[in-house]
Amino acid sequence: MSVQFSDTKLQEVQKMIARYPEGKQKSALIPILHVAQQEFGGWLSAETMDYVASLLQLDPIEVYEVATFYSMYNLKPVGKYLFEVCQTGPCMLNGSDNIIEYIGQRLNIKAGETSADGLFTLKTVECLGACGYAPMMQLGKHYREHLTKEKVDAIIEECRKNAAANN
Amino acid sequence: MGRKVLLEHAKIEGIRYYDTYRKHGGYTAVEKAFKMAPNDIVEEVKKSGLRGRGGAGFPTGMKWSFLAKPEGVPRYLVCNADESEPGTFKDRYLMEFLPHLLIEGLIVASYALGSNRTYIYIRGEYAWIVDILEQAIDEANANGWLGKNILGSGFDCQIYVQRGAGAYICGEETALIESLEGKRGNPRIKPPFPAVKGLWDCPTVVNNVETLAAVVPILNMGGEEYAKIGIGRSTGTKLISACGNINKPGVYEIDMTISVEEFLYSDEYCGGIANGKKLKACIPGGSSVPILPANLLLKTAKGETRMMTYESLSDGGFATGSMMGSGGFIVLDEDQCVVHHTLTLARFYRHESCGQCSPCREGTGWMEKILKNIEYGKGKTSDIDLLWDIQRKIEGNTICPLGDAAAWPVAAAIRHFRDEFEWHVQNPEESQRRNFGLAHYADPLAVNA
Numbered sequence: 001m002s003v004q005f006s007d008t009k010l011q012e013v014q015k016m017i018a019r020y021p022e023g024k025q026k027s028a029l030i031p032i033l034h035v036a037q038q039e040f041g042g043w044l045s046a047e048t049m050d051y052v053a054s055l056l057q058l059d060p061i062e063v064y065e066v067a068t069f070y071s072m073y074n075l076k077p078v079g080k081y082l083f084e085v086c087q088t089g090p091c092m093l094n095g096s097d098n099i100i101e102y103i104g105q106r107l108n109i110k111a112g113e114t115s116a117d118g119l120f121t122l123k124t125v126e127c128l129g130a131c132g133y134a135p136m137m138q139l140g141k142h143y144r145e146h147l148t149k150e151k152v153d154a155i156i157e158e159c160r161k162n163a164a165a166n167n
Numbered sequence: 168m169g170r171k172v173l174l175e176h177a178k179i180e181g182i183r184y185y186d187t188y189r190k191h192g193g194y195t196a197v198e199k200a201f202k203m204a205p206n207d208i209v210e211e212v213k214k215s216g217l218r219g220r221g222g223a224g225f226p227t228g229m230k231w232s233f234l235a236k237p238e239g240v241p242r243y244l245v246c247n248a249d250e251s252e253p254g255t256f257k258d259r260y261l262m263e264f265l266p267h268l269l270i271e272g273l274i275v276a277s278y279a280l281g282s283n284r285t286y287i288y289i290r291g292e293y294a295w296i297v298d299i300l301e302q303a304i305d306e307a308n309a310n311g312w313l314g315k316n317i318l319g320s321g322f323d324c325q326i327y328v329q330r331g332a333g334a335y336i337c338g339e340e341t342a343l344i345e346s347l348e349g350k351r352g353n354p355r356i357k358p359p360f361p362a363v364k365g366l367w368d369c370p371t372v373v374n375n376v377e378t379l380a381a382v383v384p385i386l387n388m389g390g391e392e393y394a395k396i397g398i399g400r401s402t403g404t405k406l407i408s409a410c411g412n413i414n415k416p417g418v419y420e421i422d423m424t425i426s427v428e429e430f431l432y433s434d435e436y437c438g439g440i441a442n443g444k445k446l447k448a449c450i451p452g453g454s455s456v457p458i459l460p461a462n463l464l465l466k467t468a469k470g471e472t473r474m475m476t477y478e479s480l481s482d483g484g485f486a487t488g489s490m491m492g493s494g495g496f497i498v499l500d501e502d503q504c505v506v507h508h509t510l511t512l513a514r515f516y517r518h519e520s521c522g523q524c525s526p527c528r529e530g531t532g533w534m535e536k537i538l539k540n541i542e543y544g545k546g547k548t549s550d551i552d553l554l555w556d557i558q559r560k561i562e563g564n565t566i567c568p569l570g571d572a573a574a575w576p577v578a579a580a581i582r583h584f585r586d587e588f589e590w591h592v593q594n595p596e597e598s599q600r601r602n603f604g605l606a607h608y609a610d611p612l613a614v615n616a
Binding site for chain 1: 241250251252253254255256259284290291292293294295327329330331332333334335346347348349350351352367408409410411412416417418450454495497499503507508511512514515518519521
């Protein structure tokens with residue numbers, strides 16, 4: 001995959017840079033890395049990070065040090081569907097340990113692993129601010145809350161259907 | 168029914184959109200503000216007694232008055248929407264359902280402080296809320312509340328939303344500023360404080376979402392009226408996000424006049440402990456504040472009714488009290504294991520430590536490892552003292568409050584539930600099969616539910 005934003009994405013990036021005073025384009029780094037991760041396969045390769053550095057006229061190291069600090073950036077390839085399941089206190093009180101175990105069983109993977117078909121990655125995360133609607137996970141842009149085994153089954157099914165439809 | 172000044176209109180259909188919001192009195196605070204001198208707005212906020220709703224509880228008006236105003240240097244207002252304290256999800260609710268309330272508060276505060284570029288720094292995971300906020304900002308622009316020469320005042324203002332990317336530490340104001348500058352979220356050494364040297368080295372005020380939203384009712388009703396809600400120095404209303412083992416988890420606005428018991432057991436709020444269980448313990452103000460056993464939650468050590476106010480929740484200091492913090496109210500029923508729960512919090516802080524200060528970077532890792540040993544049957548009695556020793560060596564020895572925030576939950580768990588830790592150590596196998604049932608913790612004292 002060649003690392004190059006489309007013209008539409010480049011316009012989006014320019015808009016992001018324009019939010020800051022002149023010369024402060026580095027402030028756009030974190031939002032642009034989100035766009036890059038989404039555009040280039042769900043993770044940030046060295047090539048992607050170098051490309052972002054060149055867009056913002058930064059040294060590559062300035063991008064690497066940021067990309068390695070924040071937990072939402074994936075530094076390794078991930079599955080098409082990333083299950084980010086919260087395991088912090090309030091979710092634990094409502095059974096998140098069982099949910100994480102169940103997802104692992106269903107997909108035959110442990111936390112941090114990707115399923116053999118490349119569809120799913122299971123990632124445990126720390127508090128996402130959905131404590132009253134626990135247990136929960138983030139899937140793409142949105143939260144899936146009040147998780148039960150049945151809901152997990154339905155979500156896996158939904159992802160498989162979507163993947164099949166897109167192929 | 169308690170008085171509601173923030174969530175009064177939250178359930179109205181369409182309140183998320185401009186027309187409906189405006190129809191219900193929206194943006195009158197901005198109209199009022201632009202007829203006032205900026206400093207008079209600061210005075211009004213001082214009179215209201217409003218205290219920072221992010222967790223620290225510092226008087227907002229005073230924070231605003233500290234803002235340096237050197238000639239020819241821009242000043243910035245930054246809204247802290249990095250809500251990441253476990254147990255806290257109130258700002259999310261405000262932004263999701265009442266985005267215009269925040270935008271309105273931001274316009275008033277920007278005018279009061281002289282910020283022409285105002286940023287909302289939102290945690291990266293709240294991705295869908297970014298769209299909601301940006302739509303509200305577009306609507307505010309289209310209706311003349313933002314942009315150039317607002318209401319003919321000569322004042323220009325624009326609001327931008329900046330997404331974070333997953334880092335609890337960015338809720339700390341100097342780490343947030345670093346992140347907004349496109350760097351790692353490493354807190355800065357203070358002084359200089361952001362009020363003097365903040366975003367791009369310019370004078371900056373960082374306020375929590377709920378704090379800025381509260382500026383709207385303060386302007387509308389006047390600071391003195393606002394200060395009449397609540398008790399003593401706990402003026403106004405507070406959003407409490409309640410979670411854990413309760414019947415009705417969710418976000419509640421309380422005027423600070425009710426007791427903890429009423430909040431926990433009345434149907435208007437939490438509706439009591441779920442599944443007919445008893446109360447074991449509660450963290451009343453977000454994961455960083457001390458956990459309290461049932462008896463000390465409902466009554467202070469002096470035997471007085473504990474109230475949902477800043478002062479009452481901290482009555483007794485850390486020996487027998489806790490804190491209002493961010494208002495993240497986490498309830499543990501009688502079946503919950505305090506050791507396990509504390510382990511999840513220790514893991515959280517280890518994960519979120521930025522790594523700058525060695526007491527926090529190393530200490531949070533050690534605390535997690537030791538707690539893991541105790542929880543999984545490999546602990547020694549001396550480990551409990553070691554844990555105590557480590558948390559004491561973190562507290563106060565780091566440049567930002569994350570160190571304290573990591574130390575306090577461990578300290579309070581040992582202080583109030585030491586026998587549960589000892590039972591784990593003495594019963595390594597049994598402790599993995601069942602929980603330590605300390606019935607006397609679970610007694611819902613003085614509750615006739």
